[in-house]
Amino acid sequence: MTRINLTVDGQRVADDVEPRMLLVQYLREKLGKTGTVVGCDTSNCGACTVHLDGRSVKSCNVLAVQADGGEVTTIEGLAGEDGQLHPVQEAFRECHGLQCGYCTPGMIMQTVDLLAENPSPSEEAIRLGLEGNLCRCTGYHNIVRAVQHAAGTTGAAEGASA
C-alpha cells in the first residue's frame, strides 16, 4: 500500500492504495466518483477522461499513485458550486450531443481541454481533437456541433429550429 494525497473536485483526499490501482478505480471505488466511467480497458474509448493538473488524461491509463500531489477534476466537479453548468456541459445539452450518455463525461472533459488549447477550432480540428473518445450513439455529428456551440463558432443542433 502506498499513501497518496491529492485534490479531487476541490476536495482534499488521502488514502492508502495498492500501487497497481488505476486512477479511475480510485475515483470510482474509493471516492464514489462514479460519474467517471470505464468503457474499454485499453485506453481506446476515452470514457474515463478526467483532468489531472489541468490537462485531460485517460484515468484508466494513469495509476492512482501517479496522481499523488496532483489536482484532479472529474465531470462531477465541472459545474459551478451553485450548480451553474460549465458552458461545455450546457452546449452538449443544447446541441443534443449525447444519447445514452456513457461516453459523455469523457467527451465533455476532452472538449474542455481541446477548447483551452484552441478556443476557435475548425471542424477538422474538433474531429481530430476528439479522436481518442469513442461514441456509439451520436455518429459524432451533434458532438461536433456542441463543441462549435461552446466555442461560439456556430453550431446549432441538427433538428433544432432556428
Added chain:
Amino acid sequence: MTATQEPTARAEIGRDRRRKEDQRLITGRTRWTDNITLPGMLHLAMVRSPFPHARITGIETEAAKQSPNVVAVLTGADLGEAQGACINAWPVVPDQVTPAHVPMPSDRVAFAGETVAVVVARSAAEARDAAELVEVDYEELPAALELKESAEAHANGGALAHPDLGTNVSAVWRFDSAEAGTGGDVEAAIAEARENGIVIEREYRQQRLIPAFMEPRSTVVDPTGEQITVWSATQVPHILRFAMAATTGVPESKIRVIAPDVGGGFGGKLQQTPEEMITFAVARRLGKPVKYTETRSESLLAAHHGRDQWQRLTLAATKDGHVTGLKVDLLADLGAYVAIVGGGVPVLGAFMFNAIYKFPAYQFQTTNVLTNKTWTDAYRGAGRPEATFAIERLMDELAAELGKDPLEVREMNWIKHEEFPFTTVAGLEYDSGNYEAATARAKEMFGYDALRAEQAERRSRGDKVQLGIGVSTFTEMCGLAPSRVLGSLNYGAGGWEHAEVRMLATGKVEVVTGASAHGQGHETAFSQIVADRLGVPFEDIEVLHGDTQISHKGLDTYGSRSLVVGGEALVRAADKVIEKARPIAAHLLEASVDDLEFSAGRFAVKGTDQGMAITEIATAVFAAHNLPDGLEPSIDSEATFDPVNFNYPHGTHLCAVEVDTETGQVRLRSYACCDDIGNVINPLIVAGQVHGGLVQGIAQALWEEAVYDDNGTLVTGSFVDYLLPTAADTISFDLDHTTSPATTNSLGTKGVGEAGTIASTPAVVNAVVDALRPYGVHDVAMPCTPERVWRAINSGGSGGETTEAAAPHFDESEGAAQ
C-alpha cells in the same frame, strides 16, 4: 370553479425540446449498473474457455479458493439446475435444431469465451487475480468455424458444433410467393429472363459485426429481500424477468428486474445472458449481493454478435430493366447457440429483400447454421440491413448492366405514391409512403447532377482519386409487432406494449411505460406526447420505466417499437384518463356530460366560460369528497396496445466517396438523406437517431468486422482491433424529411431507430463500387478497407477475405503481453 390554467401555449409534438435526461448525464449523476454498491457486496470474475470446442475434463479450483479474500469458486456442476437456461424465443420452424444452452456448462464448451467457472471475492480485482489460478483441463474437439463448410458438415463428416445433434443446420426457413399466393413462380421468371431478359447473379458477404455499446454489461443481484432484485444493463428488463423465472423456478413475483441508466444497446443488450443467469445463481446460493461487470474484451468475446451471412441472389428483369423476379438463398451463422431471437433475425429480413420494388415473383430461403463461434442475434436493424444491402446492391448492378442511372432504374420499379396502401410480393401491406418525393428532395440536397458531372470530368481526365456516388432507396418493417403475425411466425411472445398514466394530487403526472430506454430519449418524447394529449405542462410529467415493480408489464425496447407501439399505448391511456375525468367534471361543474368539451387540458361547458382543468379534477378525485355516486375515486388509466400492422419508414440516401486508386483509401465526401418517418415528435431526437444510425451502417461498409483466426480465436477482441469509427473518420450529414403519416397509429409516426443503419451500408458500398466501375470492379467485400479496395482495383474480384488482419499482441516466444 373557473379555469386556473392557461392553455398550453404551443403544441409539444413537433417541438425540438432539449432532453430531460441530459441534466444528470452531463453532470455525472448517473446510475449505471456498475455504479451500484451494496453492503457486503461480492464481486464475480468469469473463467472463460480459450478453445472454441472442447470437452472439460477437469477443473482445479483449490489455488483460487486459497487466494486472498476469495469467498467461493463455483463450476457448472456446482450450480447445476439452479443456473436455469438461456432461452430461444423464436423456433423458426417446428423441427428447429436447438442445442440446450446451460449458462455455465460443466462438460463441453462450444465457443472461445464461454464461461466454465466463476470466482467470487470481496473485490473485483481479487476475483480476477484468483480467476487466473483456476486450472481447467480441456480435451480439444474439432471446431465448426467456417460458415459454408459448417453448413455441409452433416453430409461430409465435417466438424459439428454440437456432435450429439448430428448436424450444424438449425433450421431451413422458406417463403415462396407462388406457394403463398402472393406472387408468381420465381424459377419461371428467372428462366424467362435467361432467354429474353437480364439475369443478375451475385453472392454477397454480410460480415460479422459486434454491437459494441459503450457501457460494458453489468449485473448486480441482491437476494436479501423478499424479492430478489436484479439490476442489469439490459434493454429487456421484462423479458429478462420472465426468462429468469421460467428457467429457474423462482416465482416471477419474487423477482424484480431494474434496468437503471443503460449505456446503449443497439440490440446487443436484448439478450438473456449466461452472465446474468450465473450472477443470479451465485447470489441465491451465497445469500449475498453480488456484482459482475465485464471487461471490454469479455464484451467483445461473449456478448452476442450480429449479421454474419452469405447471400446468394438472383434477380431477373426484362431487357428494359423492369424487375420480374428475385430469389434469395442465405446462409446465416447463428454461432454456438440459438440466441433469444436467434434464427429469427434472418427471417426478419425475409419480407424485405423485395423492398420498395414491384417484383411479381419472389422466393426467400435461409439456412441457419450452428458454429463454434460467439452466438449472433439482433444488431441494429436485425435482418433488414442485410436485406436492404442485398437489394440495393443488386439494383445498382442492374443499372450498370443497363447503362442507366441507378435512380432511374429504381423509379421504373418502385411503388408509386398513388399505389399505397400496397400489398407486396412478400405479403406485407405498406400503409403509406412517397418514394418520389423523398428522392427528389435527397437529390436536391445532395447536388446529384453536379456530382455526376464532376464524376464524369474526373473519369475523363483519369484522376487518381475517383469520385463515386452511391444510392440507397430503402424501406423497412419495424415497430415489432402485431402479436397475431408474430404468432403465425411461431414467435414465442406477443408484440403489444403497455402504458399507464397516473394523475397525482398536486397536478403532476406520472407516465409509466413498458418500453425501456437506453439512450433514445423516451422521457422527453413521451412527455411531449402526454403534454399535448392531456394539456398539462411538459415539465410536470415524469416518465417512469425500466423497473418491473413500477412498470409491471411491458415488452421493452428493440425493433424501433417504442414510439410506434409504446407511444400509441400512451395515447390510449391518456385518452382513458380524459374519459374517466369527464363524468366527474360534469358532476363538479353541474353540467351534462354532453355539454363538455375537452381541449388544452380543460373541460369547458359549451357556450359558457365555466370550466375546470384536468389537474383540478385529479385533486378533487384525491380528496374524493364530492364524486358522482358509484364512481371509483381514480382517473388513473392504463392501456395495452397491439398494432395491426408493422410500420414502414423509408428514405433516399445518397453518398459520395472519393477513392484513392493508388492506395485504396476511401474518404467520405458528402452524405445526404431524406427519410420519411411520418410525423415527428421531436426533431432533435430524430436527427440524433439518424446520425448515429448512419455511422453504424457506414462503419459496416468501411471499418468493422469481427475476425476469427483458424483456431477459432476472436482476434478483434479489443477496441485496438475492432475498429469503431471516431470523430476523425466521419463527416457531418445533410438530413431532411418528407412526411407520409403512418395510418396504423393515431400519431402517424414511424420508427427511426434503425433507419439510418439499414439505409447507409449499401449507399456507401454502392459509392465505392461506382467509383471503381471504370476499373472493371463490380463488387468490393465489406468492410471496404484500403487493402481490399486496392486489391479489387489491381486484381479484380472483391478484394478477398479479412485474414489475420489484426496485429499480434503477444510475442509467442515469450508468451506474454507486449
